[in-house]
Amino acid sequence: MKKDSMLYVVLFTFVVCAVFTLVLAIANEGTKDLVAANAEFATQSAVLGALGVPFDGKADAAARFAGAVSPGPDGPYRSWSARVDGADYVAVEQAGPGLWGTITVILAATPDGERVRGVRVVSQNETPGLGGRVAEPWFIGQYEGERSPGGRVGMRAGAESSGSADPDKENGRVDGVSGATRTSQSFAAIVDAALARVKEIGGER
Amino acid sequence: MKPSKAVVILKDNLWSNNPIFIQILGICSTLAVTNNLNNTLVMTVGVALTTAFSSMTLSALKGLIPRKVRMIVQVVVISFYVILIDILLRAYLPEASRQLGPYVGLIITNCIIMGRAEAFAQANPPFLSFWDGLTSGLGYMVVLMAIAAVRELLGFGTLFGLRVMPAGFVPWTIMIMAPSAFFLVAMVMWWAKSMQAERQAAGKEAKK
Numbered sequence: 584m585k586k587d588s589m590l591y592v593v594l595f596t597f598v599v600c601a602v603f604t605l606v607l608a609i610a611n612e613g614t615k616d617l618v619a620a621n622a623e624f625a626t627q628s629a630v631l632g633a634l635g636v637p638f639d640g641k642a643d644a645a646a647r648f649a650g651a652v653s654p655g656p657d658g659p660y661r662s663w664s665a666r667v668d669g670a671d672y673v674a675v676e677q678a679g680p681g682l683w684g685t686i687t688v689i690l691a692a693t694p695d696g697e698r699v700r701g702v703r704v705v706s707q708n709e710t711p712g713l714g715g716r717v718a719e720p721w722f723i724g725q726y727e728g729e730r731s732p733g734g735r736v737g738m739r740a741g742a743e744s745s746g747s748a749d750p751d752k753e754n755g756r757v758d759g760v761s762g763a764t765r766t767s768q769s770f771a772a773i774v775d776a777a778l779a780r781v782k783e784i785g786g787e788r
Numbered sequence: 789m790k791p792s793k794a795v796v797i798l799k800d801n802l803w804s805n806n807p808i809f810i811q812i813l814g815i816c817s818t819l820a821v822t823n824n825l826n827n828t829l830v831m832t833v834g835v836a837l838t839t840a841f842s843s844m845t846l847s848a849l850k851g852l853i854p855r856k857v858r859m860i861v862q863v864v865v866i867s868f869y870v871i872l873i874d875i876l877l878r879a880y881l882p883e884a885s886r887q888l889g890p891y892v893g894l895i896i897t898n899c900i901i902m903g904r905a906e907a908f909a910q911a912n913p914p915f916l917s918f919w920d921g922l923t924s925g926l927g928y929m930v931v932l933m934a935i936a937a938v939r940e941l942l943g944f945g946t947l948f949g950l951r952v953m954p955a956g957f958v959p960w961t962i963m964i965m966a967p968s969a970f971f972l973v974a975m976v977m978w979w980a981k982s983m984q985a986e987r988q989a990a991g992k993e994a995k996k
Contacts, residue, residue, distance in 0.1 A: 617879040621878070622882075712823070757850075
């Protein structure tokens with residue numbers, strides 16, 4: 584068959600595509616369980632982190648998750664209810680717009696939404712070193728045990744922000760990341776939305 | 789003794805024909821990923837492996853590929869390796885995969901890969917093409933890692949995520965943003981070009 588004939592070109596292209604796609608399909612199939620396990624672990628560690636439950640490694644995380652956490656009602660976003668140290672908490676996944684892309688967090692709070700237990704950032708795409716710092720422990724740690732009167736946590740962003748963590752857990756307010764006013768404000772909106780859903784789910788029970 | 793072809797290729801790709809500062813290829817990824825050494829390392833290893841394997845595959849197939857669909861086949865092969873790397877990263881290095889996000893998929897748009905496939909693998913045997921692809925990737929990696937080291941050190945005060953700068957160090961925010969990569973790439977080019985020009989001049993003097 585001539586190399587430049589129409590038939591050869593079509594056949595060759597078809598065979599090349601088929602072979603390479605087949606290999607990819609096999610690779611995808613072979614690693615599917617591992618990828619799912621990684622995603623599962625990522626979720627579990629974020630929920631446990633928000634609930635303030637320490638864990639050590641994948642197996643421990645799975646065991647503690649199974650022990651303390653049960654999935655909440657179905658909805659557009661996932662939610663969980665949990666019992667930690669004798670107290671009830673509700674955890675929800677919440678996504679919202681950041682400055683550049685969607686920020687997804689997992690937030691745990693008391694069922695009435697009046698006090699945050701903790702927050703973990705699942706994914707964000709903010710400016711590295713500025714908005715991206717919302718995922719850092721000093722920022723996220725401000726929410727741990729913070730009072731949220733009426734299901735809101737205030738955000739001191741921009742010129743009001745002290746630029747460092749706000750240590751007062753009773754004032755219902757956290758400090759924004761300096762240089763990332765818009766991301767901080769977006770983050771506060773996502774937290775408030777998450778608290779509203781915690782209240783909704785917590786009130787149903 | 790005349791250096792072997794493999795050594796010549798290595799020297800070419802690392803220095804006298806470096807993809808970044810001589811061929812000016814793959815600049816977009818230089819801007820995007822070099823604010824942190826870990827990501828840069830994973831990304832550049834990905835590019836080096838993709839270039840090496842796709843050059844080898846295309847070189848092995850070159851007798852069979854009809855000229856009309858040459859580019860299409862090149863793109864299929866390159867994207868095959870990129871998707872494979874993406875799958876492996878997601879399975880075995882989930883953390884790196886999450887941090888790199890869309891950049892892994894964007895390896896495919898790196899001009900170095902197609903450039904080597906067109907310029908070298910078309911006319912050379914598979915193993916030499918593999919070596920050429922790998923060393924091109926190395927030339928890319930060396931420059932990017934150097935830039936990333938400067939950016940991470942000044943932008944975060946860390947290297948590979950470990951704190952090296954004293955606690956009172958104020959990070960240079962500009963180093964984290966894309967513009968700083970423009971300055972740094974330009975400075976690397978300036979330095980390399982003037983070094984090469986000097987050597988050439990010195991070589992001519994010696995011949996006289």
